[in-house]
Amino acid sequence: MNLVAQLQSGRKVIVELEIVNPREDIMYEMMLDLYAIYGNQELKGDELDLGLKSSYKIGIADFVVDPDFEGLLTEFDLRNKKGQPLGRDLEIIVLKIIQLVKVPVMDPDQMSLLQKWCFFIKYYADDKKQDIIQELIRLEEGIAMADKIINRMDSKVIEKLNKDYFKNIETCKM
Structure with missing residues (x-):
């Protein structure tokens, strides 16, 4: 992208x-x-x-x-x-x-702004990291805005993005 x-x-x-x-x-x-x-x-x-x-x-x-x-x-x-x-x-x-x-896994209060955004990008959909993601959303206005935009995305668009993503992963493993 x-x-x-x-x-x-x-x-x-x-x-x-x-x-x-x-x-x-x-x-x-x-x-x-x-x-x-x-x-x-x-x-x-x-x-x-x-x-x-x-x-x-x-x-x-x-x-x-x-x-x-x-x-x-x-x-x-x-x-x-x-x-x-x-x-x-x-x-x-x-x-x-x-x-x-x-990207380090650490206390959000100790992360730089770059580390916060990178953590958000990498782990947004990771169920095991949701406590940290929610804390980042609470701490950073820009990350909260990105979260709102993602939540408003049409489910069909998200399904297509996920399908393309996993298709690319499988292609790379071959």
Whole structure:
């Protein structure tokens, strides 16, 4: 699932949810999406500063994308061989990867906002984690809003999403 949004600043953000299907070229695909959205901005004449806005991609995976990515969140940006950022210290193209498999199970009062959202995404339908999910809904207004939206979804839409999800899982096991 992909979501493309434009922030008030004009920056574009792609959020991609990868629940199943770990593959070797996932980093390559994420970077292609990011370059495409950055490069598809409308140029304004022959100005020296073209006014291009930074672009972000947030990849959310429920599998280990790369064993070397130690934490829940790993971030990448454009740098030269010496490790210096490009673009006069501006974030031009930024890739953020969240690995849901690394979300900690802990007291919601001790979780960061990122950990709360990741826990909510990963365990929303897990009957054994409902006490924590309900506490997150109580603690965070944004999570409470997401819960309301999910609860209003048509049951046929949810059934189709679940069917597609489990079909993808079975395909990956083959």
